[in-house]
Structure formats: structure tokens, C-alpha cells
Amino acid sequence: MLEQSQSIILVKDLRKKYKGAEEEALKGIDLVVRRGELFGLIGPNSAGKTTLISILCGLLKYDEGMVEIDGINMKFDYKKIKGKIGLIPQEIALHSSLTVKENLNYFGSLQGITGKDLENRVEDCLTILQLHQHSNKKISKCSGGIKRRTNLMAGLIHNPSIVFLDEPTLGVDVQSRNLIFEYLQDLNKLGVTIVYTTHYMREVESLCSRVAIIDDGHRIVEGTPKELIDANIGCFDLTQVFIKLTGKEIRD
Amino acid sequence: MKKLFAEMRKEFLVLIRDIPGLTILFLMPMFLILVVTLTQENAFKKVNESKITILWNDNDTSLYGETIEKGLVESGFFEVIKVINNKKISDSEVHEKISKGEFQIGVIIPANAAEISKKRAEDLIKSSEKKNGIAKINDNSEIKILVDPTVRDSYKNSVVSSIKRLIQAAEFKILIDRFIQVMNLEVNNQFDKKMKSFGEKDFSVDLKGFAYKDEVNKQIAKKMKAFSDEKVVIKIPEFPWNDKNLIKIKEEIAQKAESVIKPSIVQNNVPAFTLFAMFFIVIPLSGSLISERNEGVYNRLRTLPVSYFTLVFGKVVVYTFVCIIQFVLMLCVGLFILPIFFGFPALELGSNYFALILATVASALAAIGFGLLVGTFSKTHNQGAMFGSVMVVILGIMGGIFLPIYLMPESFRHISMLSPVRWGIDSFLNIFVRAADVKVVLPDILRLVGFFILALFVSMITFLKRN
Numbered sequence: 124m125l126e127q128s129q130s131i132i133l134v135k136d137l138r139k140k141y142k143g144a145e146e147e148a149l150k151g152i153d154l155v156v157r158r159g160e161l162f163g164l165i166g167p168n169s170a171g172k173t174t175l176i177s178i179l180c181g182l183l184k185y186d187e188g189m190v191e192i193d194g195i196n197m198k199f200d201y202k203k204i205k206g207k208i209g210l211i212p213q214e215i216a217l218h219s220s221l222t223v224k225e226n227l228n229y230f231g232s233l234q235g236i237t238g239k240d241l242e243n244r245v246e247d248c249l250t251i252l253q254l255h256q257h258s259n260k261k262i263s264k265c266s267g268g269i270k271r272r273t274n275l276m277a278g279l280i281h282n283p284s285i286v287f288l289d290e291p292t293l294g295v296d297v298q299s300r301n302l303i304f305e306y307l308q309d310l311n312k313l314g315v316t317i318v319y320t321t322h323y324m325r326e327v328e329s330l331c332s333r334v335a336i337i338d339d340g341h342r343i344v345e346g347t348p349k350e351l352i353d354a355n356i357g358c359f360d361l362t363q364v365f366i367k368l369t370g371k372e373i374r375d
Numbered sequence: 376m377k378k379l380f381a382e383m384r385k386e387f388l389v390l391i392r393d394i395p396g397l398t399i400l401f402l403m404p405m406f407l408i409l410v411v412t413l414t415q416e417n418a419f420k421k422v423n424e425s426k427i428t429i430l431w432n433d434n435d436t437s438l439y440g441e442t443i444e445k446g447l448v449e450s451g452f453f454e455v456i457k458v459i460n461n462k463k464i465s466d467s468e469v470h471e472k473i474s475k476g477e478f479q480i481g482v483i484i485p486a487n488a489a490e491i492s493k494k495r496a497e498d499l500i501k502s503s504e505k506k507n508g509i510a511k512i513n514d515n516s517e518i519k520i521l522v523d524p525t526v527r528d529s530y531k532n533s534v535v536s537s538i539k540r541l542i543q544a545a546e547f548k549i550l551i552d553r554f555i556q557v558m559n560l561e562v563n564n565q566f567d568k569k570m571k572s573f574g575e576k577d578f579s580v581d582l583k584g585f586a587y588k589d590e591v592n593k594q595i596a597k598k599m600k601a602f603s604d605e606k607v608v609i610k611i612p613e614f615p616w617n618d619k620n621l622i623k624i625k626e627e628i629a630q631k632a633e634s635v636i637k638p639s640i641v642q643n644n645v646p647a648f649t650l651f652a653m654f655f656i657v658i659p660l661s662g663s664l665i666s667e668r669n670e671g672v673y674n675r676l677r678t679l680p681v682s683y684f685t686l687v688f689g690k691v692v693v694y695t696f697v698c699i700i701q702f703v704l705m706l707c708v709g710l711f712i713l714p715i716f717f718g719f720p721a722l723e724l725g726s727n728y729f730a731l732i733l734a735t736v737a738s739a740l741a742a743i744g745f746g747l748l749v750g751t752f753s754k755t756h757n758q759g760a761m762f763g764s765v766m767v768v769i770l771g772i773m774g775g776i777f778l779p780i781y782l783m784p785e786s787f788r789h790i791s792m793l794s795p796v797r798w799g800i801d802s803f804l805n806i807f808v809r810a811a812d813v814k815v816v817l818p819d820i821l822r823l824v825g826f827f828i829l830a831l832f833v834s835m836i837t838f839l840k841r842n
Binding site: 209233278 | 676
């Protein structure tokens with residue numbers, strides 16, 4: 124009950140089967156993300172991470188179970204969570220023929236930010252992730268790091284209270300990665316709940332306050348990184364825990 | 376060599392696994408050939424098998440009109456329509472139906488055609504006798520050949536000259552008949568006078584059919600042989616050879632009385648190709664939709680507090696604006712470039728600018744609707760671009776851009792009614808060539824807007840269902 128009252132994301136017995144698929148992608152997942160947490164969601168390929176994130180963001184409908192985000196039942200009022208969440212997808216979801224600044228302006232406007240507010244927010248975004256000198260470059264002409272940073276800011280321009288990050292540091296150099304981490308930690312300190320998925324276990328270990336490992340459509344385990352390491356005798360880091368719980372078998 | 380084979384194998388596998396791409400690659404050209412062949416087949420057939428429909432109103436109902444009608448029907452090229460909905464059509468109905476484009480050619484025979492033609496034949500024969508040239512026709516009666524203003528010149532000229540030739544042939548027959556009667560009378564009069572001088576009373580010759588000088592003299596010589604060796608010379612009238620029609624033929628473009636538009640190649644082509652160009656908006660529009668979907672932008676957009684309708688409507692407004700610019704540029708070609716640099720007649724915009732604006736916006740919306748459909752159902756940029764452009768060409772052919780609708784087979788004319796390009800062309804031609812007002816073009820405008828709404832609805836439903 125304590126967990127539920129503190130939760131900002133509550134998932135119960137969530138099931139999802141894709142049309143034409145033989146097996147369910149999610150086989151009754153339970154999950155609780157607390158308000159203000161930096162929550163790591165990890166799992167091998169095809170574990171169901173992207174399906175779960177897509178459902179939590181309202182991009183996919185689920186078959187059974189219950190999902191509540193900030194007290195809103197996703198089944199009935201998923202439109203109400205729009206604006207509260209920020210999605211930073213794995214792919215560079217930006218308009219390649221627009222500049223960095225134009226993209227931020229565009230997504231900010233669609234979030235309902237206007238006038239001076241928008242101008243200030245765009246300026247902030249450019250400053251935070253050091254994008255100023257590239258602000259007038261078209262996305263198609265930008266390096267991978269600039270694209271990733273712009274992709275991140277496009278999902279955060281409206282100051283969401285819940286942020287979903289799907290491998291935000293994929294293909295990014297160490298400097299950019301550090302910059303992104305620092306910003307995410309600052310954001311988290313401000314009370315923003317962050318759900319972070321990645322395949323880099325060290326990122327999760329250093330960033331996340333709690334972690335859930337999912338595999339084959341099930342949540343296998345949930346807890347702080349320390350709790351998970353301590354609970355698995357012989358494991359000294361999260362990578363070992365992960366391998367121990369999900370096996371060495373190569374996934375699809 | 377192995378590297379070459381490896382590359383070839385890879386390319387082959389990539390190709391055969393792109394089923395939608397292959398389908399477009401093979402099926403679309405086949406479909407294109409089919410459509411082009413079916414539409415053009417009739418154009419070639421026209422001169423051999425298929426008949427040209429002529430709206431026919433004979434106010435004379437004598438042998439004159441019947442002879443021409445028979446000539447038209449027996450030529451095998453024409454089908455004469457005199458009755459619509461069990462009712463004989465009137466002059467005004469012929470004019471109205473041609474001006475509306477329901478029929479392309481109409482013929483109106485004046486009430487006193489037979490009388491005039493006979494009188495004219497007599498005048499001709501008399502004037503020929505006196506050798507004082509062709510008599511002038513003072514009667515204002517005329518045969519009217521009415522032509523749809525959108526009919527292309529080459530088609531119009533060949534059909535109208537065929538009708539004129541058939542009218543001339545019928546009149547020639549009338550002239551011959553009349554000439555034989557006059558000649559019979561004249562020869563017998565002269566012969567009678569001569570015979571009376573010999574004291575004989577009844578020596579008439581019977582010139583059946585078109586007997587001419589030799590035959591007349593042969594018969595007279597035969598008759599004379601019986602009682603005199605004197606050579607009788609009869610003055611035989613000259614046949615009034617004439618390349619003019621007995622009744623004036625007036626070729627008229629069936630237009631509204633107040634219309635000042637002169638049909639021309641510019642007047643016909645500019646609106647048709649403007650519309651064709653508008654539909655090519657499908658390529659950038661579908662490309663934009665496909666890119667957004669494939670690059671993940673859509674997923675991000677769906678998490679934003681913005682409706683799909685707002686997103687699509689934003690595109691619709693911009694692309695409508697693009698279509699309007701396109702339209703204005705094409706008009707400028709017709710208004711300035713063609714007349715100034717190439718000596719063509721300048722495009723006339725007609726008098727109803729409101730109808731023109733409505734038709735332009737409606738056509739732009741239909742083109743955008745088509746772009747939305749292509750963008751929704753195509754998976755890749757290439758699919759969208761290829762399918763979209765080939766479909767625009769097919770819709771253009773069906774719509775009568777390359778071959779006029781009236782030259783298409785009957786069945787295809789009905790199918791062409793399904794093409795939004797046809798609705799757009801019809802409304803533009805009505806405004807540009809027929810000087811139509813909003814009331815006339817409204818059905819086509821409603822079809823275009825209806826198509827846009829349907830396309831928008833289908834793409835929205837598909838989008839929502841897909842997610």
C-alpha cells in the first residue's frame with residue numbers, strides 16, 4: 124500500500140500480444156515506479172522493454188491488466204497524460220531538414236509553449252546541452268552526438284514530470300554521454316521521474332536509484348542496484364546479476 | 376569475380392524481398408499500358424468501327440434532311456440521336472446539351488430547308504444557263520453545326536468536314552434531280568418547238584435519269600430519222616457545277632450567349648495540365664508522411680498533446696498554398712509566356728472568378744487527399760514516389776488529359792468518372808472554356824471536396840487503427 128501511494132507509475136498484470144504473434148510480448152508484468160525516481164528498466168533483446176515503454180507512453184494499447192500514470196488510468200484517460208510525459212526514443216525522432224533550433228521550436232510549440240516562454244525554453248535547452256553553436260545547423264548535417272542531444276532536449280522542452288528514455292546514449296562519445304548523465308541527474312534532483320532503458324549496465328548502476336529486470340515478458344526482479352547485487356551471491360556488479368538472471372543464451 | 380557475384384546476389388535478394396516495391400514495379404506499368412491502350416483504342420477505332428454521336432434536329436422533316444441523315448448513318452461513322460427520353464429534341468436543347476459538353480457535335484436543319492434547296496438548285500441551273508455566275512442566296516436559313524467548345528481542333532475539323540461533305544453529297548443529289556427535271560422540260564420545249572415547225576405535234580423525248588448531251592442528241596437523232604434528214608440542234612443546258620452548298624452551313628461553337636471566350640489549344644491545355652501538375656503534390660506530401668512515420672517523429676508526436684487532425688490540417692494548409700502557387704504559375708504561362716514568346720492566343724480566365732477560386736481550392740484539396748492516402752499506405756519513400764507518380768499519370772489519362780473523354784470507349788468514359796482528375800478538369804474546362812458559373816461547377820467541386828474528406832477520414836482511421 125505504501126508503494127502504491129508513492130507511485131507515479133503503477134503497472135499490474137499487464138499483458139500484450141501483437142497481432143499474428145504466437146506468444147505474448149508481455150505476460151502479466153507488475154511494476155511500480157516511485158515519484159522522483161531514476162528508474163532503470165533493463166532486459167535482453169525481445170524482453171518486452173520497448174513494448175512496455177510504448178504502452179506507458181500511450182503509443183500502444185494493451186490487452187489486459189492495469190496501468191496508472193500519476194493516478195490516471197491509461198485505459199480510459201490516456202490523453203490526459205500527454206504533456207506530463209516526455210519520450211526520448213531510441214531513434215533520432217527529429218525533422219532532418221530543420222535546424223536544431225527549429226526542431227526545438229516545433230516540438231515546444233506542439234507542447235503548447237508559446238511566445239517568450241518558448242523562446243526562453245529553447246535557449247535553455249540549447250545552453251544545457253551545449254547546442255548553441257550548432258543551433259542553426261540542419262539535423263541532417265549534424266554529428267551523431269548533436270543529434271542525440273537535440274533528440275533528448277526535444278523530449279524535455281516542456282518540463283515533463285515523467286521522462287522515458289530509450290537508450291539515449293546509443294552511439295554517443297564519452298563527453299556527450301557525461302553531459303547527458305549530468306543533466307539527467309540534475310533533472311532528477313528537481314523531482315522529475317525518469318524511466319531509463321539501456322543495455323549498458325554500468326550506466327544503470329551509476330545512475331538509477333532502482334532497477335527492474337524484465338525478460339520474456341515477465342518482470343524477474345525489482346530493487347536498488349545494491350539490493351540486486353547483494354541478493355545474488357557471487358555477483359559483484361549488475362552485469363553479473365543480469366547474466367545470472369537472464370542467462371547466457373543469445374536472444375533474438 | 377566472386378565479389379561481383381556477392382554483390383549481385385545481395386542485390387537480387389534485396390529486390391525480391393521488397394514485395395510491395397516489386398508489385399509496383401511490375402503491376403503499375405502493366406496497369407498503365409492497359410489504361411493507355413484501352414483509352415486510345417477507341418481513338419483509332421473512331422475512323423473504322425466506333426461511331427461518332429451527333430445530336431440531330433431536323434426542323435424540315437422533308438427529303439432534304441432525311442437524305443443528309445441517311446448519308447450520315449450509311450457512312451458508318453456517325454450515330455444520329457434525334458430523341459432523348461422519348462422526346463424529340465429542340466434547337467435550344469441541342470445547343471444546351473452541346474454547350475454543357477453532354478454531346479460534342481450537333482446538327483440543326485432549318486424548317487424550310489427543302490424549299491430553299493430546291494429554289495437554290497433552280498437558281499443555280501438558271502444562272503448557269505445565263506452564264507452569269509452563281510446566284511446569291513438571300514435567305515438567312517442555314518444548317519447549323521454546333522460544336523462543344525472543349526473539342527480539340529483536329530477532331531472538330533475532321534468531323535465537321537465529314538458532315539459538310541455528306542451534306543454536299545445529299546445536296547448534289549437534289550441538284551441533279553432538279554437539273555434533270557429542268558433539262559427534260561427545256562429539251563422537250565425546244566424539241567416541241569422544232570417539231571411543230573415540221574407540223575408534228577407529239578415528239579417528246581423521255582430523258583430518264585441523268586442523261587446528258589450525247590444521250591439527248593442520240594435520242595433526238597433517233598426520233599428525227601423517221602421523217603426528216605434535217606439535223607436538229609437542241610441547246611442543252613449546262614450542269615451547274617458548283618462547290619458551294621445549296622443552304623449555308625454555319626459552324627458554331629456552342630457557348631453561352633454572354634461568353635467571350637474563344638476556344639483554343641491554350642484554353643483547353645492550360646487548365647488540364649495545371650490540374651495534372653497539382654496532383655503531383657502527392658510526391659512531397661506522401662514523402663513527408665512516410666519520413667515522419669519511418670524516422671520515429673510520429674511516435675514522439677503521438678505523446679504530445681496535439682491531435683492527428685491538427686498535424687494533418689497543418690500539412691493541408693501548406694500544401695493547398697503550394698497548389699495555389701502552382702496554379703498561378705501555370706496561369707502565368709497561359710497568360711503571358713505562350714502568347715508573348717510563342718504567339719499563342721492568351722488564356723482567358725472567364726468571368727466567374729469565384730467559381731475559379733472554388734474549383735482551384737477543391738482541386739488542391741483532392742490532390743492533397745490523394746497524397747494523404749498514398750502517404751498512409753506506402754511503407755517507403757520509393758514506394759510512395761513510384762506508386763504516387765504512376766497513379767497520377769493513370770488518373771490523368773482516365774481524366775482526359777492526354778486523350779479527350781469523348782474519344783474513349785463508352786465503358787471507359789464511365790470509369791473515368793471515378794477519377795478526381797476528371798472532376799477537376801471538367802470544372803476547369805467549364806470555367807475556362809464554357810464560361811460556367813458556380814452552379815454548373817458545383818457538383819464537381821463537391822465531388823473533389825468529398826474525395827478529400829473521404830481520403831482524410833480513411834488515412835486517419837488507418838493511422839489510428841495501426842496504432
